[in-house]
Amino acid sequence: MDTDTIPVTGVEELEKHLDELVADPNLDLNAKLFDHVELQLTDANIPPLIPKLLPKLTEILKKYPQDPKILCSLAIKLLAPLNFTQILSLASEEALILALQSPAPSANILAMTVLEKAAKSPGDAAILAMMNSMIKSFIIQWLSAPQVEVGEKGSKILGDLLDIDCDTRPPDGLSVNGMEIVVRKPPGQGLLWRRIFNDRDIYDLILSLCTNHPLGTQQQSLAQGRLLRVLPRLAALNFRAVTWSDFADLNQKYTDSTNNRGILHFAALFMVDKEDMLMHLNLIDFFEALLSIQRITPFSTHKIDTLKNIVRDATAQDNVLKAAILTLPERTVPEEADELRQFIQEILNSE
Incomplete structure (x- = not known):
């Protein structure tokens, strides 16, 4: 017998338990019952259970006062075969926002799992x-x-x-x-x-x-x-979007300079307190990732000029950062080291 056609045991009991929790969210969860059902779930047997269980889980999660980890775990499992728009037909935007705003990390992960779709x-x-x-x-x-x-x-x-x-x-x-x-x-x-x-x-x-x-x-x-960790990837996707801003007044507010520079300049030059050793290390990691990736993105004069200006300003009073950038080719894979060295020399205008 195909195991996927075997009925999931405990579903009726779980439905009844969920109804009780909808009526009174302060009731104790039957964790064993949740685990028993969740462990049986497969891609094949989940779909018919979604309309039975997911709306009730969503309702409980809106007002459940305890750690919702067990509820969220089952919800994530049930959401697995669904796409983003299918989920939006079952869980409202308001419910997802509530999960994002929850102090419980399990609820945050649940909501982010939906956005991931x-x-x-x-x-x-x-x-x-x-x-x-x-x-x-x-x-x-x-x-x-x-x-x-x-x-x-x-x-x-x-x-x-x-x-x-x-x-x-x-x-x-x-x-x-x-x-x-x-x-x-x-x-x-x-x-x-x-x-x-x-x-x-x-x-x-x-x-x-x-x-x-x-x-x-x-x-x-x-x-x-x-x-800092996400920006090198974003800069590889759309360099102009992260190096240009329409909001010169916000640049004035957060960087003390009135211009149209973007979030990359803010993060690289103004955001970090370099006296904080850990954040300084994060900044060095950021520059190493940024330059390693920008070496292989399509060439443009705007890109090179922008990187030159950012690196010049960032290393002006920071010899540790400059040394890290200069020695970066020694820490990359050998077949890419020479090209990275040439790229860094171009950015630093070094001989």
Whole structure:
């Protein structure tokens, strides 16, 4: 007998238990029952269970006062075969925003798992780009969650979403040190890029959370680290988007310079307190990743001139950073070392 056709045992009991929790979210969870059902789930037997279980789970999660880890685990398993738009027909934008805003990391991961689905197609990414409140809540939680796993998932999802949505991607993809940075695929619509980098409120939100985080200096450092890690990938996808801003007044506010420079300049030159040793190391890692990837992106005079200016300003009073950049070719794979050395010499104008 095909194991996928064997009925999932315990579903009726679980449905009854979920009804009880909908009526009274303060009841104790029957963790064994949840585990018993979840362990039996497969791609083949999940679909008929989705309409039975997922709406009830969503309802409970809106008002469940305890750690919702067990509820979220089952919900994530049930969502596996669904695409982004299918999930939106079952769980409202409001419910997803509540999960993003939850203090429980399991709820954040659940909501981010849904957003991750939008990175599967340019059309779904474009739909997400229209959800201003959702994007805002995602950015806040990505830069405000103290848990490493939430920050890492947020960074990956943001990169994947902007990757699928990118309308300027290098047509043949990009690989550095044997690792694929930009996958070869058709261009997207660019709507999510415009939502994040051309929407004044969201752009301001990112800069403010990395400059004066309401949760304090420790969370501010985490936010800065997360932005630094995602920017080299974004710069490979759309260099102009991260080096140009329509908001000269926000640059005045956060960098004390009135110009149209973008978020790359902010992160590279103004954001980090170099007296903070850990953040200085993060900044060095950022420059090493940025230059390694930019060596293989399509040539443009604008790119070279911009990188020259950023590196010149960043290394002017920072010999440790300059030494790290100069010795970077020694720490890369041998077959790429010579070209990287030439590229760095060009950027640094060194002989």
